[in-house]
Amino acid sequence: MSQLVTELTRQRASIKEDISALIQESMGPLQTSVNALTETLASFQSRLCATETLAGDNFSALSEAEKTIKILKEQNAMLMDRVDDLENRSRRANIRILNVPENSEKGQSTVKFVSEMLMEVMGQEVFEKPPELERAHRSLGPKPQEGRPPRPLVICFHRFQEKEKALRWARQNEAKYKGSTLRIYPDISADLARKRATFKNVKQLLYQKNVRFQLLHPARLRVHHNDETFLFNTPEEAQQFYDQRIAARE
Structure with missing residues (x-):
């Protein structure tokens, strides 16, 4: 019985050694893969941080560019209006x-x-x-x-x-x-002619209703209705007035 116990103990120790060796042998490639994955992940994290930094810088630059573009558009529109005004003054x-x-x-x-x-x-x-x-x-x-x-x-x-x-x-x-x-x-200039032409439809409606009006320089419509005088800077304003004060009361 004593010999059997001894043999079992020896066999158990041998099996443990074999299993340990097998585990160590299997863990080697897996550890290598984990190490490679860790390095790849670290590289991705580094690149992601760089990308986030670059994106942040680009967003700031884009915001500044948008502000500059907005200012330039406003200045360009103002300058175009001045040029058109000067052209019409020369005429x-x-x-x-x-x-x-x-x-x-x-x-x-x-x-x-x-x-x-x-x-x-x-x-x-x-x-x-x-x-x-x-x-x-x-x-x-x-x-x-x-x-x-x-x-x-x-x-x-x-x-x-x-x-x-x-x-x-x-x-x-x-x-x-x-x-x-x-x-x-x-x-008048071509630009001003186009602006004045936008009042064409409402002018025709007013003419059909025998409502007195004048197209003032540069492009404003003055309407005389019921002993009152109204001044409109856009055709939309004039059309709204016509719909509410003239057409709606017929």
């Missing part, structure tokens, strides 16, 4: 005349021709003598083909007051020249 003494047939000048100076034409069309009701003009020319562009509308005439008056007289007369009278009905307008 304050100008008018445009549409529908004057091509070649009406017949070789003579355009300034002389237009001055005499205005005197003929408007008469002494507006001018005591042919108005003095600084410049007069057809709008830039190729000569239109037969059957196409003639190029507009752009005229610069020497005296601003005479230009205003001509425009007032044109708003109240029909201008005829050699069978053509002339259209006389202020000479």
Whole structure:
């Protein structure tokens, strides 16, 4: 019995040694993998920290760029408004005349021709003598083909007051020249023309209701209704007024 116990003890010790050796043998590759994974994880953590730092820096830079862009957009809009205002101020003494047939000048100076034409069309009701003009020319562009509308005439008056007289007369009278009905307008920039054109629809509605209105410089609509005067800076404001105060009460 004593020998059996001794043998079992020896066998148990041997088995423990074998199992320990097997475990150690198996743990080696696993430990190597764990070590490699740990190194990879540490590398990822380091790169993630660097990325977060870079993203934070980029976010700050992006925020600053957005602020700068906003400021630049505001400044650009302000400068564009100033340029447009200066352009229109430089045209304050100008008018445009549409529908004057091509070649009406017949070789003579355009300034002389237009001055005499205005005197003929408007008469002494507006001018005591042919108005003095600084410049007069057809709008830039190729000569239109037969059957196409003639190029507009752009005229610069020497005296601003005479230009205003001509425009007032044109708003109240029909201008005829050699069978053509002339259209006389202020000479304004393309941007301002687009802004003024936005009031077209509401102006048509007011005209249909016999409501008096004027389109003021640069692009504001003045409406006279029920002995009151209203001023609108945008077509949306004017349309809302029309819907609530005119159309809704019919």
